[in-house]
Amino acid sequence: MPRYNGFMPGSNKAEENNSLLLITFVHVTHCKKSVTNQIMNRTKPYGRFASVISTEGLVASSIGIPGLVKDKARSALFHIENRPSEKGRAALVSHFGGNLRELSALSTYSLRTGVHEYGGAPVTVNKGVFVFADSSDRRVFVLRRDTYADPDVGPSAEPVTPDDETTRYADFAIDPSELSRFAAAIQEIHHADGRVVNNLVAIDISQASALTPALPTVLAQGRDFYTAPRFSPDGGFLAWIEWDLPEMPWTKSSLHVATWDAQAGAISESRVVAEGDFSVSQPVWHPTSGELYFANDQTGYYNLYRYNLETGVTSPLLKDAFVGDFSSPDWTLGQHTYDFLTNGSVVAGHSNKDGTGAVSIIDPVAQTIELLVSGPIVQSLVTIGDRIYIVAGTPVSPISLSEVVIEDANKVSIKIVKNSTNEFDHLDIDAYAPKNPDHAPPSDSDLPPVVVLCHGGPTAASTPILSSRIQWWTSRGFAIFDVNYGGSSGYGRDYRSRLDGKWGIVDVDDVCNGAQYLAKIGKVDGNKLCVTGGSAGGFTTLSVLTFRPDVFACGASKFGISDLKSLSEFTHKFESKYLDIVLGTRNLSEEETLEVYRTRSPINYVDNIVSPLLVLQGSIDKVVPPDQAESIVSAIKAKGGVVEYVLFEDEGHGWRTAETIKRAVEIEYEFYLKIKINRLAPDGVNMYVKIESQNPLGSVKDRLALGVIEDAERRGVLKPGMTVVEATSGNTGIALAMVCAAKGYPFVAVMIETFSIERRKIMKFLGAKVVLTPKELKGTGMVEKAAALAKEHGWFESKQFANPANPAYHRQTTGPEILQSFAGKRLDYIVSGWGTGGT
Secondary structure (H helix, E strand, C coil): CCEEECEEEEEEEEEECCEEEEEEECEEECCCCCCCHHHCCEECCCCCCCCCCCHHHHHHCCCEEEEEEEEHHHCEEEEEEEEHHHCCEEEEEECHHHCCEECHHHCCCCCCCCCCCCCECCEEEECCEEEEECCCCCCEEEEECCCCCCCCCCCCCEECCCCCCCEEEEEEEECCCCCCCEEEEEEEEECCCCCEEEEEEEEEHHHCCCCCCCCCEEEECCCCEEEEEEECCCCCEEEEEEECCCCCCCCCCEEEEEEEECCCCEEEEEEEEECCCCCEEEEEECCCCCCEEEEECCCCCCEEEEECCCCCCEEECCCCCCCEECCCCCCCECCCCEEECCCCCEEEEEEECCCCEEEEEEECCCCEEEEEEECCEEEEEEEECCEEEEEEEECCEEEEEEEEEEEECCEEEEEEEEECCCCCCCCEECCCECCCCCEECCCCCCCCCEEEEECCCCCCCCCCCCCHHHHHHHCCCCEEEEEECCCCCCCCHHHHHHHCCCCCCHHHHHHHHHHHHHHHCCCCCCCCEEEEEECHHHHHHHHHHHHCCCCCCEEEEECCCCCHHHHHHHCCHHHCCHHHHHCCCCCCCHHHHHHHHHHHCHHHHHHHCCCCEEEEEECCCCCCCHHHHHHHHHHHHHCCCCEEEEEECCCECECCCHHHHHHHHHHHHHHHHHCCCCCCCCCCCCCCCCCCCCCCCCCCHHHHHHHHHHHHHHHCCCCCCCCEEEECCCHHHHHHHHHHHHHCCCEEEEEECCCCHHHHHHHHHCCCEEEEECHHHHHHHHHHHHHHHHHHHCCEECCCCCCCHHHHHHHHHHHHHHHHHCCCCCCCCCCCCCCCCCC
16 A cells, blocks of 8 residues: 555545555645735635745755764764755754854864765764764864863864775764774775775774875775674674675665774674674664664564674564564665663654654563654654654654653653754644645635655655645645655565565556545546656656656656666666666566666657656766756657756755755746646647747747847847847846847846846846836836836837737747648647737
8 A cells, every 4th residue: 555645544545556545635724823914815826825935935944954963972962964055065063051053163064975875974973083074075084172161172173084086984983992093984985997895994083183194994895885883882892784786775784793903993703693684774782781782674674673792692672573663774874763761771763554753762671662752753863861862853843853851751742952944933734735824716716736746765755744845835825745655665674665676667556546546536636736756756757757648747857767777877886786676677687677677767758758847957966867867858859848957057966055956946836837737628639838948048038039129120220239128027038138148239127126036137147237116116117117218328128018029020930830830730729828028
């Protein structure tokens, strides 16, 4: 049974293609106290509601909190903070003394790693010694602080690895013994011939002042991957995880431990702790018993186990296997969702069988579990003594860093320490149906459009956590449908394995069946279904539009996969054999494998794609390279399909900078509105749309500009050196700025002061000057100002609203193009809309 967020499990049932769909349509109550009471209850179409969640506010107030870091020896807490407003820089924030502040000594660094391309675990700290990786030069640095009372006092960070751009480091652990000379780490070397080698290494952190730091010492090598090095509390042992291709860390991995020599920085007497037809995750040493705890999914769910070094015995932490996950697939390094209290108990964030979240306490002696708090979906958890800190969210609260406070045996409270967003100060939210108390659709309005979200991975998951990015859409009148298709994590190993061999089939069916069922029960408009996703979710989006072309009105693929063969040849090492698992090609011949690639790749069936497609891509994406986007865009254009493509410079696999995050949301929103997200034609009727977005500046107004300027030149009213002036809301001004720049005429645009800032910037980029008029004077004011400027300075006023050259150019070009496209074909009606410029 596929899992869906937003339309959550409830009482409505339907059998669709042998999938049982359980869906409840729930609502968003927006703006507990509205800031726009003057437009209360104004009717507007779905998708065009005015929202207090602006794109600027969405980005400016949002951060990511990818992990918590603690200095256990000094009982100090830190968190990593991804900041879109600082071009995606990752900062380390201290909680010392209850005050949140970034360490100034690290303010010029970005704590991010590129190991496995997805990174994670960029910093650790012990006894005031910070070991971290900087994303700019990939070196490892050490920062030392004698006290946290004034963390700004002390020496600067110094490198402890050579200056080598081919080598990356992550997942650090500092030897806790008295010597503390070494830090264990994962090393990833990218050779010139394309080979990538991963090692477990020891870095001598005592050489921070060395002019040329020594190369790290290799502790373990020969396996394809190593992760999670963890020292025992006494510094006598080192544990780690390793695995080989074609496995992924969540399909088959093993846990190892070895004796650690703190003086030499070496290991010996290595032994296997856990190995078999299962995966392991999150090794953590018990602080007093010396036992090694870890998660293992051999029961079908990630349960917790403990390994006794003296006896060599591994035993489950609970008497009865828990039906839920205490860990999740290790897409990134450094996952940490359980820790220890001072009495030796384990406190853990976990998912339940139904995908909901909770925090519970496990008694290792009695082998029992007790619910502490229900609801939080925990992304990170650490303890400082008996203080429990989590990064988590719920369906009614966004991701935040909070303290779980056990006040007494019967009372637990959650104290927010740091929010990831401020965009919910006005909101009282239930879930993902369109709702906005300031607006309602007209009484005769149809049902709302829905945007269906396909998460990445594909072995990842969407979680029912309140998200400002989802509410950005719902507060504008869109429904959101968040799908955990077969293969998603958080529901156990069996559900995760549903996708094995069937990627591009199971996910496509789950997405389509869920969306069609919502339309069938009358909750969304079946003619206004939009689908979108990034990475693997982009592949699902493209596959839906290709292999189920009758379902969705449009789609938006973000750094999505279009060509599986190409991906298999050029993708990065971590996922280089992942296709063998999700496509079922592990035991196939080369010819059979190529046939699977061919039949599952959207690029090979472009003629099937009939719905408009938006493609967004990062220029430096190493996981899904730009050629994946550009090949399908070119193919759709070649066959005359409707596709738009936007390449974001200096962005990788996902958006990090505030400007890109903002632009991507706005572009997607405008795309959905532009194509009306609607199939207007009745059954049996073919409807076509004249798309003008391929014009030089992306608008039909490019025709207007060229037409009126060349007409004026022919009539002699526009002479070389003259200035052109026009009143415009944006697109006509952009078009005129382009034509005037090409022909050498100065151009002045007159706009109302509230009109689009982005369009002003484009015009200025093209060399135009922009004159603003007061909003109180409305459109009449800007038209009168343009006329006054033309009269005062002898400028040429193009007068788009009254110039006969405007419609004449359409009569000469647009109309004939339409008729020529239908030469020899039946054309019964032409429907034309008109806007500000007489289009």
